[in-house]
Amino acid sequence: MSDSSATTILRNAHILTFDPARPRATHLAWHKGRITAVGGEEVLDLAGARTRVLDLGGATVIPGINDTHAHMEREGLKHQRPSLAGARTVAEILDRVREAAKTTPQGEWIVTMPVGTPPFFFDGPDTLAEKRLPDRYELDAAAPSHPVYIQGVFGNWGKPPGHSALNSRGLALNGITRDTAPRIAGVEILKDATGEPTGIIIERNNRPTVEFDILPAVPRFGFQNRLDGVRLSQRLYNAKGTTSIYEGHGSAAETISVYRKLWELGELTVRVGLVVSPSWSDLAEAKKIMRDWLATARGSGLGDAWLRVSGVHIAYGGDAATACCARAHLPDTGWSGFVEQAVTPEDYREACFLAAEHDLRLHTIVSDQLHEVVPVLEAVNEKHPLSGRRWVIEHIGRARAQDIAALARLGIFVTTIPTYFLWKGGWKYLDEPDNGNWMVPHRHLLDAGIPLSLATDNIPYDPFFSLWVATTRQERQSGRVIGPDQRLDAETALELFTVSGAQLTFDEHWKGPLKPGYAADLAVLSDDPTTAPPAALRDITCNLTVVDGRVVYGAD
Structure with missing residues (x-):
């Protein structure tokens, strides 16, 4: 096959490209893992003698799902017991x-x-x-x-x-x-x-x-258990259209080792971005580890198109006794995959300054404490400007207008878990002021210009369930809507679940939208999310998943 030919061409499709230059298309071609053409029937001119042409019969094609708080290491373990x-x-x-x-x-x-x-x-x-x-x-x-x-x-x-x-x-x-x-x-x-x-x-x-x-005698998940678990997890996530993940909550050394081994074996079928979950017990140890041992995680980190490690997760709060017991059992982390932390507000502030000093991207879960974390970020910014560092705030629950404005000024990225706060835990927020419009405030975040992406948190790992939650915002028991003005349309939510997350791994120049020169990472769906009734979004399934131009789920 000549370099001018396409390995594969999709025809007769409904392609949502998320490329502003051409938002819709019917044909798409790729070669050597990169998209070579997107458009109409003229794409067929790239067909060579050995090109595989797939007629999709009008099926919807989207960029691959990028689950930016995935906890993918867990799912396969559930099948081992x-x-x-x-x-x-x-x-x-x-x-x-x-x-x-x-x-x-x-x-x-x-x-x-x-x-x-x-x-x-x-x-x-x-x-x-x-x-x-x-x-x-x-x-x-x-x-x-x-x-x-x-x-x-x-x-x-x-x-x-x-x-x-x-x-x-x-x-x-x-x-x-x-x-x-x-x-x-x-x-x-x-x-x-x-x-x-x-x-x-x-x-x-x-x-x-x-x-x-x-229960110290209960068997733990060993390295081989976790290795086999991620092998299965990849297949399960691929079957939902997921082609990339980002573990902003942090990964313990053992978890990172599992992904490194699969990368070494060439077995990754999901592109993986990891963040270090540290095991230090105090600030003195934290300073030494940041200085001496985390150089590979500084800035954009180290890695390639399949595996990258960058930044560190630092908790805000937590139970000291739990963290102490959990560290005593390392390398086992139970179901978490990360190291339990307990960080006081005072230590958190100091740890943030240390992270900035050593060019380590900060990741913090804030839940309802965004208003307490923002002043720390502002103080760090005065000494170490945060613009361009791509620090990440995760799991936002309650928020305030002034805090969102501060995140925008500081250049902070945000990931949210709509299922966690709105559907599963929404019972706690049914009587919020302003109809709950400052709970997981997607529209407010977008209006402020904050880089935002959505994630599943593995509850469940099906992105279309989370897509449904983001568009309906219904609490699971009462069906009441939390924050009606913050509901996303399906196309916006889908963009936040696909192309937006590439910025978290500094990959937006080659991964995300379906456009020439970008990765052939995509999913073929059972229905078009942008025209389906909101109630039907959680029933959408994936028929075919392609990563790097290779089919990783579905039949030819």
Whole structure:
């Protein structure tokens, strides 16, 4: 094939390019992973003897989804443990434990996924007729030769409380007795009338701490587990049209190592941008690590078109006991994939100055504390101008006009998780002033000219669910709309979910819109999001996903 020919041509398509010079097209060609032409039937002139021409029958084509707060490392792990989905009684739970015992060598752990309906597990034990988990003695009878652990829900998927259960072997291996007292608030060991543990533990923290605190013997995800998990995660994310991710919440050293290994093996099918999740315990250690060990993450970082590491995530707030317990279990990070932090306002301010001094891009989740973080950014800016550094504020909940104006002046980038605050956690914000128009204020952010991108947070990882939330802003239980003036039209939301995120990895000059010279990263959809009714957006599926000109999901 000559260099002037196209490897592949899509014809008879409805192409949303997000290229202002040509927003719509019907034909698209690529060669060696880059788009060579976008337009009408004249694109067919690039066809050579070996060009593959795909007639899409009018199907919609969009740039690949760029999930800018993806937590992709989690999804594949969920498939490594037996599922309890669909169980409606304690007896059915016990039957599944018995089945697992048949294939698990004697003495080895049986660890299951939570009780409830995935992916959120909102219903938990309420999905069972008995409204409770099996106790230690029932689990003993089901698996007398194995320690058993039914894990509680990871709060980021659903909402606390989480309910865990262990049998007697499991309790003994973890040293849990009638005298065991959790170090972390929010963890409760249930006991019977005699004061003995029943085997059931209730966790009221959003991110479970029970394993870090009182269950050291429960098996952790090892490096190979995480490697295999990301391998599966990539396939699952590709199947939703996702071609790039960005992990602004930060990745622990072990997580970065997993992605590095897949990059080394040439197995990445999702372009990956990572941010360092540090494990320092105080400012003195932070200063030394920033100075001596994070040079590769400075500025735009190091990497290529498939894997790039840049910047650092520094938390604002957090529980000190949780962070201490979590660091003690490194390299294991549980389901998080990042290192738990607890940073006081005073230490946060100093850490921001250190990050600026060492040219490390800051990433911080602010939730409802944007008004507390903005003054710190303004103070840093006076000594180290932030314009052009592409610092990132994430997970904005409540905001104020003056804070948004400040972000715009400072040149701060923003990523939001509409599903987290509006749909899943929206019950807390149903009675906000101004009809909730300052909650996750997408329109206000865009009107201020702030670079903005949307993300899934893996709750769920389907971008079209988050697209639906961004356009409807409905709270999940009441259906009430939070911030009606902040609703996005589908085309704007789709742009924020595709091309906008390229700026976070300094890739906007070659990745994002479907235009000549840019990466052939795209998805073919079941429906056109820009014409579908808002209620139908979450039902859109992906039929074909292409990354770097290669089909990574779907049939020819």
